[in-house]
Amino acid sequence: MHEWSREDIRRVGRAVVDLIADHLDGMGDRPVFRPVPDALAQRFLDAPLANEPQSPDDLLAEFRDTIEPFPFGNGHPRFWGWVNSPPAVMGVFADALAAAMNPSCAGGNHAAVYVERQVVNWFKSIVGFPQESMGLLVSGGSMATLTALNVARHVHSGVDVRAVGLRGAPAPFAFYVSPETHACVRKAIELLGFGSHAIRTIATDGDYRMDPRQLDAALAVDLENGVRPIAVVATAGTTNTGAIDDLEAIADVCARRGVWLHVDGAYGGPAVLTAEYRERLKAMARADSVAIDPHKWLFVPVEAGLVLVRSADDQRAAFSLVPPYLRSATGVGGLPWFSEYGFQQTRGFRALKVWMTMKHAGLIGVTSAIEDSLALARYLADRIRADDAFELMATPSLSVVCFRMTLVMATDTEIDGFNRSVLERVQLGGEAFLTGTELRGRFVLRACIVNYRSRREDIDRLIAALKSCATIE
Secondary structure: OOOOOHHHHHHHHHHHHHHHHHHHHHHHHOOOOOOOOHHHHHHHHHOOOOOOOOOHHHHHHHHHHHHOOOOOOOOOOOEOOOOOOOOOHHHHHHHHHHHHHOOOOOOOOOHHHHHHHHHHHHHHHHHOOOOOOEEEEEOOHHHHHHHHHHHHHHHHOOOOHHHHOHHHOOOOEEEEEOOOOOHHHHHHHHHOOOOHHHEEEOOEOOOOOEOHHHHHHHHHHHHHOOOEEEEEEEEEOOOOOOOEOOHHHHHHHHHHHOOEEEEEOOOOHHHHHOOOOHHHHHHHHHOOEEEEOOOOOOOOOOOOEEEEEOOHHHHHHHHOOOOHHHOOOOOOOOOOOHHHOOOOOOOOOOHHHHHHHHHHHHHHHHHHHHHHHHHHHHHHHHHHHOOOOEEEOOOOEOOEEEEEEOOOOOOHHHHHHHHHHHHHHHHHHOOOEOEEEEEOOEEEEEEEOOOOOOOHHHHHHHHHHHHHHHOOO
């Protein structure tokens, strides 16, 4: 390996920072999305690893010419697809600093461990969890969900599942979700060995929120028939429409029935900081576990997910492989290792980019950015309502707006096809980027605004682009 001098690092580092600055500062003047040309894609797929080393200058030039021009697009002010935010610049720098330190954050007595503990404590406070609860940073909402449901399995399966597995359990199992629950929940249930047949899908109301009465009825039937409920998964901001389940009512049901409550707040959880959504989200504090993704609405560069579990003892019992009589805590306050609370042993220094991003913005700045997204979503919804060329397809919630373009004297099937065509034209045109979804069998256009770079004029340009693409023959 090449031995780097201080001057080598500085020279190449300056070139890297220049590339970062050019990429982030100039993005708004370029197309939101450009497909990778077929020939270039094939080059990536076919090129072997070269035998001879390449210079840093050649590598950076190749990055500049063949990689940077074809981004995912989420750094652009008119990107509102899926739930993908632009990266906070301080988080970008933090990622580089974390990589330079390159610690394993399994545990030990080094600074990275205390930074992660501090970040976890911040989120306990934001969600309303007790300080004696536990949490850790993971790759994203999917791993946060898997981690939380594994603890629920350990607590509620009625058997020492770590020793004998689920085959030794005295009863069949059930989990409770809505049709709007994120697909990672089903994946987690399958990976944990329960199988998708253990899933009970609870109907939603007209605004795509889980019906607490139907949940209670389903639990009653299962309990009467000897089925063991493991967990209910409620959502604080669904991916499709931004719907927030009635967390208070669902928490009441779970408390009465003695069932684990997991809240998926990967997208919408941070809105608890705002005056508009504080009341609707405050019942996250009653959950047994919560997932939040700082790499979504808090603008931290991916990967940065987080899981909180109310009972630190249960979380440790579900994962730790260190016998109680050998558990040795190191550091201030006798802190156990993070690796005792999750699946990963070697863990990256994810906490630094969360720590720097949030400290740089401050709680006021973070809250203001979320409120700006909410205001832009309201503005988009107002534009849709005021224009006969469009119709809203769901009650706007959080920063998601689902709508479609209208077509006179056409069937729903024809309108679906028309909107699919418009969406493709808008995406490939590069002026703005939306995604589509289906709501009750109808194809709709979907904007999810989690973008601190977006402004009202960007919404106006989206409306213009949609109309322009709708008139192309």
